Amino acid sequence: FDYDGPSMKTSVPGPRSQELTKQLGEIQNVGAINFFCNYEESRGNYLVDVDSNRMLDIYTQISSIPIGYNHPALLKLMANSTLVNRPALGILPPENFPEKITESLLSVAPSGMTRVQTMACGSCSNENAYKAMFIWYRNKERGHNIPSDEDLSTCMINQAPGCPDLSILSFMGGFHGRTMGCLATTHSKSVHKLDVPSFDWPIAPFPRLQYPLEEFTKENAQEEARCLEEVEDLIVKWRQKGKPVAGIVIEPIQAEGGDNHASPDFFRSLRNIAHKHGCAFHVDEVQTGGGSTGKFWAHEHWGMDDPADIVSFSKKLLTGGYYHKDELQADKPYRIFNTWMGDPSKNLLLAEVLNVIRRENLLEEVMRSGKALLNGLYELQAQYPGILSRARGQGTFCAIDIRDDATRNSLLLKARDKGVLLGGCGDRSIRFRPALIFKEYHVHIFLNIFNDVLAQH
Amino acid sequence: FDYDGPSMKTSVPGPRSQELTKQLGEIQNVGAINFFCNYEESRGNYLVDVDSNRMLDIYTQISSIPIGYNHPALLKLMANSTLVNRPALGILPPENFPEKITESLLSVAPSGMTRVQTMACGSCSNENAYKAMFIWYRNKERGHNIPSDEDLSTCMINQAPGCPDLSILSFMGGFHGRTMGCLATTHSKSVHKLDVPSFDWPIAPFPRLQYPLEEFTKENAQEEARCLEEVEDLIVKWRQKGKPVAGIVIEPIQAEGGDNHASPDFFRSLRNIAHKHGCAFHVDEVQTGGGSTGKFWAHEHWGMDDPADIVSFSKKLLTGGYYHKDELQADKPYRIFNTWMGDPSKNLLLAEVLNVIRRENLLEEVMRSGKALLNGLYELQAQYPGILSRARGQGTFCAIDIRDDATRNSLLLKARDKGVLLGGCGDRSIRFRPALIFKEYHVHIFLNIFNDVLAQH
Numbered sequence: 001f002d003y004d005g006p007s008m009k010t011s012v013p014g015p016r017s018q019e020l021t022k023q024l025g026e027i028q029n030v031g032a033i034n035f036f037c038n039y040e041e042s043r044g045n046y047l048v049d050v051d052s053n054r055m056l057d058i059y060t061q062i063s064s065i066p067i068g069y070n071h072p073a074l075l076k077l078m079a080n081s082t083l084v085n086r087p088a089l090g091i092l093p094p095e096n097f098p099e100k101i102t103e104s105l106l107s108v109a110p111s112g113m114t115r116v117q118t119m120a121c122g123s124c125s126n127e128n129a130y131k132a133m134f135i136w137y138r139n140k141e142r143g144h145n146i147p148s149d150e151d152l153s154t155c156m157i158n159q160a161p162g163c164p165d166l167s168i169l170s171f172m173g174g175f176h177g178r179t180m181g182c183l184a185t186t187h188s189k190s191v192h193k194l195d196v197p198s199f200d201w202p203i204a205p206f207p208r209l210q211y212p213l214e215e216f217t218k219e220n221a222q223e224e225a226r227c228l229e230e231v232e233d234l235i236v237k238w239r240q241k242g243k244p245v246a247g248i249v250i251e252p253i254q255a256e257g258g259d260n261h262a263s264p265d266f267f268r269s270l271r272n273i274a275h276k277h278g279c280a281f282h283v284d285e286v287q288t289g290g291g292s293t294g295k296f297w298a299h300e301h302w303g304m305d306d307p308a309d310i311v312s313f314s315k316k317l318l319t320g321g322y323y324h325k326d327e328l329q330a331d332k333p334y335r336i337f338n339t340w341m342g343d344p345s346k347n348l349l350l351a352e353v354l355n356v357i358r359r360e361n362l363l364e365e366v367m368r369s370g371k372a373l374l375n376g377l378y379e380l381q382a383q384y385p386g387i388l389s390r391a392r393g394q395g396t397f398c399a400i401d402i403r404d405d406a407t408r409n410s411l412l413l414k415a416r417d418k419g420v421l422l423g424g425c426g427d428r429s430i431r432f433r434p435a436l437i438f439k440e441y442h443v444h445i446f447l448n449i450f451n452d453v454l455a456q457h
Numbered sequence: 458f459d460y461d462g463p464s465m466k467t468s469v470p471g472p473r474s475q476e477l478t479k480q481l482g483e484i485q486n487v488g489a490i491n492f493f494c495n496y497e498e499s500r501g502n503y504l505v506d507v508d509s510n511r512m513l514d515i516y517t518q519i520s521s522i523p524i525g526y527n528h529p530a531l532l533k534l535m536a537n538s539t540l541v542n543r544p545a546l547g548i549l550p551p552e553n554f555p556e557k558i559t560e561s562l563l564s565v566a567p568s569g570m571t572r573v574q575t576m577a578c579g580s581c582s583n584e585n586a587y588k589a590m591f592i593w594y595r596n597k598e599r600g601h602n603i604p605s606d607e608d609l610s611t612c613m614i615n616q617a618p619g620c621p622d623l624s625i626l627s628f629m630g631g632f633h634g635r636t637m638g639c640l641a642t643t644h645s646k647s648v649h650k651l652d653v654p655s656f657d658w659p660i661a662p663f664p665r666l667q668y669p670l671e672e673f674t675k676e677n678a679q680e681e682a683r684c685l686e687e688v689e690d691l692i693v694k695w696r697q698k699g700k701p702v703a704g705i706v707i708e709p710i711q712a713e714g715g716d717n718h719a720s721p722d723f724f725r726s727l728r729n730i731a732h733k734h735g736c737a738f739h740v741d742e743v744q745t746g747g748g749s750t751g752k753f754w755a756h757e758h759w760g761m762d763d764p765a766d767i768v769s770f771s772k773k774l775l776t777g778g779y780y781h782k783d784e785l786q787a788d789k790p791y792r793i794f795n796t797w798m799g800d801p802s803k804n805l806l807l808a809e810v811l812n813v814i815r816r817e818n819l820l821e822e823v824m825r826s827g828k829a830l831l832n833g834l835y836e837l838q839a840q841y842p843g844i845l846s847r848a849r850g851q852g853t854f855c856a857i858d859i860r861d862d863a864t865r866n867s868l869l870l871k872a873r874d875k876g877v878l879l880g881g882c883g884d885r886s887i888r889f890r891p892a893l894i895f896k897e898y899h900v901h902i903f904l905n906i907f908n909d910v911l912a913q914h
């Protein structure tokens with residue numbers, strides 16, 4: 001299934017590759033890209049590019065293609081060349097990559113953002129977003145982007161100024177992933193963090209609001225003001241410590257940490273504080289993104305034109321990655337980079353998922369079933385005040401607190417044995433994370449079963 | 458395409474799930490697993506388990522299934538339910554997971570290892586391997602695995618003793634990934650590290666050998682002894698600093714750093730040093746694993762029964778992950794964890810790749826074509842001594858040095874325009890990373906073209 005030998009039509013990159021590079025350059029840093037590939041036509045040891053050049057490939061996607069392109073045994077298994085030949089996207093993207101990314105990720109870009117970097121999971125999305133913020137911050141400090149000789153030599157041995165003492169401000173109860181950079185900003189449960197070395201970075205309190213929010217506006221506003229004040233204090237304190245805050249990272253709703261909400265006002269003020277102190281503002285939508293709050297991004301509920309400098313995503317988006325403002329793009333290729341930089345087979349799925357969301361008006365469905373779900377939870381909570389409290393939610397992204405951890409776990413198991421699969425979060429909350437096709441009648445199936453479980457408890 | 462409602466046959470986990478959990482327990486920590494799933498039968502909002510229980514799913518693989526299971530629009534695109542429904546493997550694996558992992562990853566397990574943890578890329582493989590070493594080391598220090606109250610409270614705010622000052626010893630020129638934990642052990646090029654905060658961890662020199670190795674055995678042995686001595690010094694020094702070395706990480710051949718080799722003796726001594734000082738020994742085979750050195754794992758060339766405590770992989774293995782000795786398994790569930798924990802669709806491909814490697818005797822092919830390649834490079838180097846030097850390699854995992862960076866890059870471009878795709882590494886090396894189906898006649902195609910390029914230079 002191999003070709004006879006190389007066959008060259010143009011020099012490389014040829015005109016079609018150059019055109020596509022320009023196109024993708026509107027969306028990403030393309031400094032590392034060699035040329036665009038035709039993975040359908042590639043075979044065995046030969047990689048074919050979009051200008052029909054056929055090259056003997058002795059690099060194989062940074063050494064990651066084990067038995068050549070489109071091996072018949074793998075094609076038989078998958079019948080789709082996108083699934084069989086995972087490209088090193090940062091250097092050798094497929095022809096349809098700019099188009100696919102435009103019709104998928106860019107079609108749902110947050111307000112004010114036209115650039116997106118694909119990654120493979122929530123952790124590498126956040127790690128690379130942090131790196132982008134550090135790079136941006138250091139270049140801002142330098143006043144230009146030319147590192148000194150000292151920068152270049154010290155960074156190789158993990159020392160400042162090359163590896164600077166910068167920090168990311170995060171919130172108690174936040175969860176941003178489990179690789180070591182992310183983990184330094186994660187403060188949900190001790191089991192996530194115990195025994196892993198970390199960074200001395202500032203951690204602000206996240207507002208602990210009373211629910212339903214409408215009934216406690218005054219108390220909640222006070223609590224949010226307290227947290228915002230603490231954020232400013234920490235920024236000043238860490239600057240004085242010599243570990244300036246390059247970026248602030250926050251979830252629109254703290255998910256793993258127990259479904260903690262805050263008001264649009266809180267986030268607007270926080271965004272202003274970031275701006276005032278020259279910190280980048282990173283909204284982590286790994287769990288909230290993709291429609292379950294009734295808007296595609298949870299931050300849309302804040303009603304801002306310029307909600308963030310970076311928005312990261314994964315999970316429901318199937319591919320990981322992050323959107324960013326132009327100035328947060330790394331100034332050179334290979335600074336934000338890895339072997340795969342995502343996976344086009346996931347982009348393919350995402351494009352179709354977005355089509356279904358639009359065709360079936362799933363965001364409206366989410367609003368409708370979310371309202372039914374929350375009202376149902378309010379009723380149950382009134383009925384079982386000794387067990388349930390603090391029902392809360394946005395769209396179907398809902399949660400409710402249970403008396404204690406033991407009761408929570410027993411309710412989860414009992415519901416499961418009656419055919420309802422739920423998840424816990426925080427110390428004693430149950431979180432609701434249905435798919436976007438969760439309709440009102442599914443809500444009623446759930447409420448009936450959950451009612452039975454509570455009645456028997 | 459949805460079911461009518463839940464339908465329960467057994468309590469959950471049912472007998473089949475329990476049996477599979479036991480089976481997988483031989484290979485991995487299964488503490489987080491809820492039950493095993495039948496993803497083919499799952500539809501819409503309903504997840505079906507291996508005991509034919511059908512549950513309304515309000516958790517959706519930790520919130521990562523956007524439009525329900527087996528949505529017809531996605532099935533039309535992929536025609537394979539494994540590709541359409543990516544499970545949260547750590548909690549809800551598919552029925553065939555233990556079997557698939559046994560026939561794929563375990564069938565090529567390194568000597569002395571019977572346990573493997575799947576991950577999604579080289580970086581999360583290494584990050585989690587480091588975490589496993591830190592957890593193991595701290596439990597060893599404690600003498601038991603029960604954290605103190607102080608451990609539990611300090612870890613939430615990134616402070617010792619909960620987040621202890623432990624370190625990983627790495628080597629200058631090493632590359633282990635780009636997330637922040639990995640990056641603290643990466644020392645290949647400044648562009649990878651500049652501006653990113655790091656850890657004060659010890660960095661040992663990697664032997665700088667003279668090639669061909671056979672001709673410089675005495676000089677090389679001296680150089681290796683120097684580096685080993687330095688390793689021991691650093692371990693002692695960092696212990697005194699209060700940042701004990703929990704693990705040593707090394708590549709069998711430093712790849713990104715310029716294809717630097719060391720002798721089996723060097724690695725055997727290093728493994729002994731790790732043992733003597735109570736550090737875990739982690740061999741990073743992300744780039745060397747999968748057959749291109751002529752053995753499936755490069756460390757097999759060391760001829761040891763007990764080569765390592767941890768071996769990480771990715772790239773040619775298509776899925777990421779790491780093998781580990783029993784004692785390196787985290788003591789509790791959710792300590793080594795993330796949403797996806799790999800991707801079964803990659804395992805599917807890997808099983809087939811391994812079949813092809815065996816059926817077609819590809820490791821022998823690699824030995825054969827590797828020998829032809831290295832001999833060809835020796836000849837070219839004799840012919841162009843002003844341009845080429847230090848040809849070296851194992852199997853087809855070969856490299857050669859070029860006079861300088863500029864000449865290297867111009868040779869790469871000229872070879873490409875003649876139809877040969879090569880990669881650079883280090884300051885001025887060219888690396889050869891063909892697929893395993895690269896035969897002797899491909900070597901000759903390459904050598905002819907490269908000869909032309911050199912002649913015209």
Ligand code: FES
Pocket residue numbers: 120121122123124125179577578579580581582636
């Ligand atoms: S860190 Fe994201 S896939 Fe490995």
